[in-house]
Amino acid sequence: xxxxxxxxxxxxxxxxxxxxxxxxxxxxxxxxxxxxxxxxxxxxxxxxxxxxxxxxxxxxxxxxxxxxxxxxxxxxxxxxxxxxxxxxxxxxxxxxxxxxxxxx
Amino acid sequence: xxxxxxxxxxxxxxxxxxxxxxxxxxxxxxxxxxxxxxxxxxxxxxxxxxxxxxxxxxxxxxxxxxxxxxxxxxxxxxxxxxxxxxxxxxxxxxxxxxxxxxxxxxxxxxxxxxxxxxxxxxxxxxxxxxxxxxxxxxxxxxxxxxxxxxxxxxxxxxxxxxxxxxxxxxxxxxxxxxxxxxxxxxxxxxxxxxxxxxxxxxxxxxxxxxxxxxxxxxxxxxxxxxxxxxxxxxxxxxxxxxxxxxxxxxxxxxxxxxxxxxxxxxxxxxxxxxxxxxxxxxxxxxxxxxxxxxxxxxxxxxxxxxxxxxxxxxxxxxxxxxxxxxxxxxxxxxxxxxxxxxxxxxxxxxxxxxxxxxxxxxxxxxxxxxxxxxxxxxxxxxxxxxxxxxxxxxxxxxxxxxxxxxxxxxxxxxxxxxxxxxxxxxxxxxxxxxxxxxxxxxxxxxxxxxxxxxxxxxxxxxxxxxxxxxxxxxxxxxxxxxxxxxxxxxxxxxxxxxxxxxxxxxxxxxxxxxxxxxxxxxxxxxxxxxxxxxxxxxxxxxxxxxxxxxxxxxxxxxxxxxxxxxxx
Numbered sequence: 224x225x226x227x228x229x230x231x232x233x234x235x236x237x238x239x240x241x242x243x244x245x246x247x248x249x250x251x252x253x254x255x256x257x258x259x260x261x262x263x264x265x266x267x268x269x270x271x272x273x274x275x276x277x278x279x280x281x282x283x284x285x286x287x288x289x290x291x292x293x294x295x296x297x298x299x300x301x302x303x304x305x306x307x308x309x310x311x312x313x314x315x316x317x318x319x320x321x322x323x324x325x326x327x
Numbered sequence: 328x329x330x331x332x333x334x335x336x337x338x339x340x341x342x343x344x345x346x347x348x349x350x351x352x353x354x355x356x357x358x359x360x361x362x363x364x365x366x367x368x369x370x371x372x373x374x375x376x377x378x379x380x381x382x383x384x385x386x387x388x389x390x391x392x393x394x395x396x397x398x399x400x401x402x403x404x405x406x407x408x409x410x411x412x413x414x415x416x417x418x419x420x421x422x423x424x425x426x427x428x429x430x431x432x433x434x435x436x437x438x439x440x441x442x443x444x445x446x447x448x449x450x451x452x453x454x455x456x457x458x459x460x461x462x463x464x465x466x467x468x469x470x471x472x473x474x475x476x477x478x479x480x481x482x483x484x485x486x487x488x489x490x491x492x493x494x495x496x497x498x499x500x501x502x503x504x505x506x507x508x509x510x511x512x513x514x515x516x517x518x519x520x521x522x523x524x525x526x527x528x529x530x531x532x533x534x535x536x537x538x539x540x541x542x543x544x545x546x547x548x549x550x551x552x553x554x555x556x557x558x559x560x561x562x563x564x565x566x567x568x569x570x571x572x573x574x575x576x577x578x579x580x581x582x583x584x585x586x587x588x589x590x591x592x593x594x595x596x597x598x599x600x601x602x603x604x605x606x607x608x609x610x611x612x613x614x615x616x617x618x619x620x621x622x623x624x625x626x627x628x629x630x631x632x633x634x635x636x637x638x639x640x641x642x643x644x645x646x647x648x649x650x651x652x653x654x655x656x657x658x659x660x661x662x663x664x665x666x667x668x669x670x671x672x673x674x675x676x677x678x679x680x681x682x683x684x685x686x687x688x689x690x691x692x693x694x695x696x697x698x699x700x701x702x703x704x705x706x707x708x709x710x711x712x713x714x715x716x717x718x719x720x721x722x723x724x725x726x727x728x729x730x731x732x733x734x735x736x737x738x739x740x741x742x743x744x745x746x747x748x749x750x751x752x753x754x755x756x757x758x759x760x761x762x763x764x765x766x767x768x769x770x771x772x773x774x775x776x777x778x779x780x781x782x783x784x785x786x787x788x789x790x791x792x793x794x795x796x797x798x799x800x801x802x803x804x805x806x807x808x809x810x811x812x813x814x815x816x817x818x819x820x821x822x823x824x825x826x827x828x829x830x831x832x833x834x835x836x837x838x839x840x841x842x843x844x845x846x847x848x849x850x851x852x853x854x855x856x857x858x859x860x861x862x863x864x865x866x867x868x869x870x871x872x873x874x875x876x877x878x879x880x881x882x883x884x885x886x887x888x889x890x891x892x893x894x895x
Contacts, residue, residue, distance in 0.1 A: 224536045224573075224647050244372045244381045245535075245542045246480065246501050246811065259811065265535050265542070266647045267382035269375075283650055284532035287572035292654040294646065303459075305642050307653050315653055319639045324439035324447075324457045325385060326636035327583025 224283045225261040226270060227293065232278035239270035239279060271296045272303075328750040330743060334505040340367040340476075342724055343496060343511035345483045346547065348378025349710055350699025351517035352465040353427070353717035354724075359472025362725050366475040367509060369498060371814075372542065373479040374466040378519055379540055379676075379700070380710070383644040384458035385579050387431075387438075388709040389424045392448045397421030400452060404707040407603050409840050410858055411560060412679055413704035415686045415883045420708050423715035428454065431714075435464045449582055459643040461710070481507060483546070484817050485742055486514065486554040486695065493554060493694040497742040501814050506746060508739045513694055513724045516682070517717065520565075520674030520700040521545025521825045523763070526771035526778065527670050528574060536647065538567040538574050538669045545673060547701035548681065549821035552828055552865050557683040557691040557873070559703040559862045561825075562832035564671035564844045565678040566781065568607050570624075571665040575648035577624060579640055580664060584633050586624040588666065590614045596622070608668040609842035612780050623663035634660040668843065670777050673829060676700040676708045678844060680832075683862055686882045687723035688716060691864075696720040704860075704878075749816055752806040759805050759815045762798055766823060769794040774830055775846060784848040788834045795830065799823045828863055831870040835861045859891055 228239075228248075235254035242248075247259050248270060256278075258264065271279045277297050283289030291310035296303055303319045342358055344351045347370035355368050370377055391400055400421035405412045432438050439447040439455040446454045469475055483498035487510070495510040522539035535541040552558060568577050580586050588597040588607065596619075600610030611622045637659055641648040652658045675681030681703030682690045690697050698720040699713040708716060770776055773791035775783035783791075802820050807813040838854035839847045862873040874891040 224533050241373045241479070242376045244377045244540060246372055246814065249811075262532055263535050263541070265381070265537070265540060266645075267376070268646050269381050273376075281646065281650070283573075283647060283654065284529075284536075286529055286531045287533045287536060287647075288651055288655060290654055292650065294650050296646075303642070305646070305649070307650060309654065317638055317642060317649070317653075319459075319642050321457060321459060322437060324437050324455050325579070325640040325643055327385075327449075327455070327579045327640050 224266040224281070224287060224289070225264040226258060227280050227282060228256050228258065229278045229280070230255045232276050234276055236275065238273040238275065242269040242273035244269060268296065272298065328747055330747060332504060333743070333747070334503070335743070336505055336507050338367060338507065338509045340509065340511050341365045341728060342367070342513050342515065343509050344368045344515045344517060345496060346370065346378070346516065346518035347374035347466070347469070347477060348517060348519055348699065349380060349465065349713040350717035351515070352469050353714040354515050354517060354698055354721040355469045355475050356472060357718045357721035358725065359469070359475045363474060364725065364728060366472070367511070368469065368475060368477045369481050369483050369496070369509065370477065370479050371482050371501065374469060374477055375463055378462070378543070380458070380462035380465070381540065382646070384461055384710055385576055385640060385644045386449060386458070387428055387454045387456055387711050389452060389707065389711045390428050390446070390448070390454045391421065391425055392446070392451045395451050403452070408563070408679055408706050409853070410877070411563060411840060411860065412706060413878050413883070415878060415881055416684070416705035419686060419719055420705055420712045420715045423718065424711040427711050427714040427718065431461070431464065434468055436461055457643055482814050482817060483550070486550050488554055491693055493692050497739060499746055499810065499813060501810055503810065506743050512728055513696065515696045515698060515720050515724060516547045516551065516701055517697070517699045518547030518701050519543040520672055520676065520681070521548060521822065522672050523767070524673065524770050524822055524826055524829065525670040525776040526767040528667065528777065529572065536574050538569055539672045539674060544818040544821045545825035546818070546821040547697070548673065548828070549824035551682055551690065551692070551695070551697070552824055554692055554695070555864060556695060557862050557864045558828055559679070559681065559683040559860050560832070561673055561680040561829045561863070562836045562845050562861055563678040563680050563706070563841060565674045566605070566608055566671050566843050567669045568604060568611065568666055569669055570648055571621070571667040573645065573647040573651050574669060575641060575645035577666055580624050580626060580637065580659065583637065583640070584626060584629045586626045586664070589623050589625045589663065590619040591621055592619060605841050605843045611666060611668060612843065616780065621665050623665050625663050626659035627661065627663050629660045631660060634658045668777065668781070670771070671775065671781065671844070673825060674700045675703045675705070676713055677706060679703055679706045685884050688720035689723060689885065691885055696724055746813060749805060749807040749813055752804060754806055755804065757801055757805070759812065759819055762801050762805065763819050766795065766798050766819070766826060769798070770826060774833060780846070781843045782846045782848045783833060785834060788830050792827070792830050795823055795826045828870050831863055831872055832861050835872040
C-alpha cells in the first residue's frame with residue numbers, strides 16, 4: 224500500500240511532508256512533493272488529510288489485493304468525503320461525519 | 328564531511344520529553360498546565376500526526392464503566408498476562424483512565440453517548456468514539472502551552488550521562504545538517520514500542536502495512552539499554568490478530584457485529600482455544616497447522632446497514648480495509664473476513680515489555696522517567712493508560728526537580744563523530760535496507776517469527792544472537808548520503824540493540840508462559856518457578872539477566888529491589 228502524488232496538482236506547500244509520521248515525503252528541486260520509497264508508507268493517510276488541493280491518492284499494493292483503484296479524501300466542514308475511483312471508471316463516495324462516533 | 332560542515336545547536340531545558348506521541352504529548356501538556364518548568368518535546372516526525380494514533384483509533388479500550396473498579400481492571404490485566412504484571416503500575420493507571428477520557432472529551436474527542444448522556448460502552452472497559460482526530464487534539468493542546476517548545480523532525484539517538492545520572496540527550500535533525508545537544512534536569516522517555524524487528528506479514532511492496540507504526544523502532548528501549556537502564560519482560564512479545572493483508576483491526580468486527588472465528592470448514596474454533604488475544608491467535612495458528620486454514624471472522628450475512636457502518640468505522644482508523652472491500656467488489660456481508668496473526672512486536676502498552684520503573688515511573692537511571700508503550704510492567708494500558716502514565720511521570724518529574732546539574736560524561740564530540748563517520752564511509756555492497764532485511768530474516772527464522780509459527784528454541788536463539796552481533800558490526804559501517812539515510816541507519820542500530828536484549832529475555836524464560844507471545848519449544852508448558860519477572864541490564868557490553876520476584880500492590884521504589892537466584 225502506498226500513496227501517489229499528482230505533480231500537476233501539487234502546490235509545494237510542504238504540509239504533507241510535515242505530517243508524514245515516517246519522514247517519507249520531501250520536496251524536490253521543482254518544489255513538488257515526492258515519496259522517498261513507496262514501500263515505506265504505513266497507510267495512515269495523514270498526508271491525504273493535510274494536502275489542501277487533494278493532490279495525493281492512496282492505493283493498495285497488488286501484494287495485498289490492490290487492483291488499481293485510488294482513494295482520495297476531501298474535507299468539507301465536519302464531513303470527510305472519501306472518493307474511490309476504480310480503473311474501469313467507476314466511482315464511490317463514502318461520507319463520514321466527524322461529529323459522529325463509530326457505530327462499532 | 329567534516330564537523331565544520333554541520334551546524335551544532337545546544338539547548339537547555341528543565342524537562343526534555345523524547346517522543347511526542349500519546350504519552351509524550353500528555354506529559355508535556357500536564358507540565359505546561361501545572362508548573363512553570365520549561366519543557367522541550369523532541370519529536371522524530373511532527374507531533375500533529377506522529378506515533379500510534381496517526382490514522383486514528385477505533386475505540387478507547389481502557390475505560391472503567393459503572394459497577395466496576397480500578398481493582399477489577401488490575402485483576403483482568405493480571406489474569407490476561409498469566410500473572411506477570413506490576414499491580415502497582417496497573418492500579419495507578421486504572422485509577423486515572425476515566426479522568427483522562429473525560430479530559431479528552433472536553434478537548435474535542437467525540438464519544439458515543441446514549442439519550443441520557445451516558446457513554447455507550449462495549450463490554451465493561453471500552454467506549455466507542457470517533458478517533459480519527461485524536462492525535463491532532465492532543466498535539467494542539469501541547470502547542471497551547473507557553474512553556475513547552477516542540478522541536479519536530481529531530482531524531483534523538485543517545486542519552487547524555489553525568490556519572491550515574493541522565494542529564495540530557497543527543498540527536499540530529501532529520502532534514503538539515505544539524506546536530507543537537509540538549510541539557511535537561513529531567514528526561515521523560517516516551518518513544519513507543521518496537522516494530523520491524525521481525526519479518527513482517529507482507530515482506531514485499533506492502534512491507535510497512537503493519538499493526539504497529541513501522542516508524543516506532545524501539546529507540547527508547549535502545550537508548551535506555553545503552554545508558555544502563557534495567558528492562559523488564561521483553562520476552563512477553565505482542566502479536567495482534569488482524570484482518571489478513573491490510574492488517575486492520577479485528578475487534579471492531581468481532582465485537583461490533585459479533586462475528587465468530589471460523590476455520591475453512593465453517594467450524595467456530597475460538598471456543599476451543601480460549602478468548603484472550605494470544606489464545607485467539609494460537610487457535611488460528613493451530614487450525615492452519617492442522618490443515619483447516621484459512622481462518623475467518625464470520626461476517627457473511629450481516630445487514631447492508633451494518634456493512635456500511637463498518638466501511639465508515641474503518642475509514643476512521645484503517646482506511647485500507649474499506650478500500651479493499653470496495654475495490655474487490657465484495658464487502659463483509661458477502662464474504663467472511665480472513666484473519667491472521669501479525670509479526671511479533673515489543674510494546675509495553677499491550678503486553679508488558681519495557682523499562683523497569685518504580686510506581687512514579689522513574690527508571691533505574693537517575694533523571695530518566697518512562698511513560699507509555701516504552702514503559703514495562705503494565706500491559707493493556709492502551710491509549711488512555713498511556714495518557715495516564717504520561718501524567719504520572721510528569722507529576723513525579725515536577726516533584727523531583729531539584730536542579731542539580733553536574734558536568735558531562737559522554738562527550739558530545741564522540742557522539743557527533745559517530746554521526747559523521749557514516750557520511751565518510753566509502754560505498755559498500757551492503758546497504759541499510761539489506762542489513763534490515765537480514766535482521767528481520769534472522770529474527771523470523773531463529774527467534775520465533777511468523778515463519779516459525781512464533782516458536783523458538785535455545786539452539787535457534789544462539790544462532791540469532793550471533794547473527795545480530797554480526798549485523799551490528801555491519802551497521803556501524805553503513806554509508807549515509809543525507810540526513811534521511813542517517814536516520815535509517817540509527818533506526819536500524821536501535822532495532823538491533825532491542826533484538827539483542829529480546830533474544831536474551833526469550834532465552835531466560837525457560838517455559839511457555841503465554842502462547843504465541845513466548846512460545847518456547849524447549850519448554851512448551853508453564854512452570855511455576857517462572858512466576859517472576861525476567862529483567863536485564865547491559866553490563867560490560869553483555870546483556871545480564873536478573874530474575875526478580877513479583878511486586879505486590881503498593882508504591883514500589885527501586886531501593887526495595889530484590890533479586891532471585893540465577894538458577895531459577
